Amino acid sequence: MKKILGVVGIVLVLCLCSLSGCLDEKSKFIGTWKTQDESVTMTFDSKNKVTITGSGPLGFFSLSGVYDYSLADQKITFLSGGSGITLNYSFPESNQLLLSNDQGASFVLTKQ
Numbered sequence: 001m002k003k004i005l006g007v008v009g010i011v012l013v014l015c016l017c018s019l020s021g022c023l024d025e026k027s028k029f030i031g032t033w034k035t036q037d038e039s040v041t042m043t044f045d046s047k048n049k050v051t052i053t054g055s056g057p058l059g060f061f062s063l064s065g066v067y068d069y070s071l072a073d074q075k076i077t078f079l080s081g082g083s084g085i086t087l088n089y090s091f092p093e094s095n096q097l098l099l100s101n102d103q104g105a106s107f108v109l110t111k112q
Contacts, residue, residue: 025071033097033109042109044069050078 029044040054048070052063063085067078076099077086087099092108100106 028091029069029071029076029097032112034112035107035109040107040109052078 026046029050030046032041032043034041035054040052043051048068049066050069051066055064063078065080067080070077070079071089074088074090075086076089077084087101089100090098092098095111097109097111098106099109
């Protein structure tokens with residue numbers, strides 16, 4: 001019985017550690033981000049919602065409105081209804097968010 005409780009305890013600790021990594025990554029997004037020319041503003045909240053004003057400068061799509069978002073493997077997916085757009089993301093500096101697509105188009109947002 002003690003061995004089972006020990007194994008369950010270890011599994012719980014590992015699960016909590018892996019989830020805390022997701023929460024830390026998500027917390028980096030929370031707040032308002034703008035492009036340098038302020039043509040695009042993204043405001044992320046802690047409830048997996050993002051409000052986007054302006055239009056995305058990646059050429060082949062435009063996002064404006066309120067979307068659900070999810071994070072996985074350095075990718076962010078913006079979802080509305082049954083469709084979504086997935087972009088790569090990184091934080092080149094603590095106050096900068098780089099979004100890019102697989103074709104190489106990208107833009108940088110700065111945290112306000």
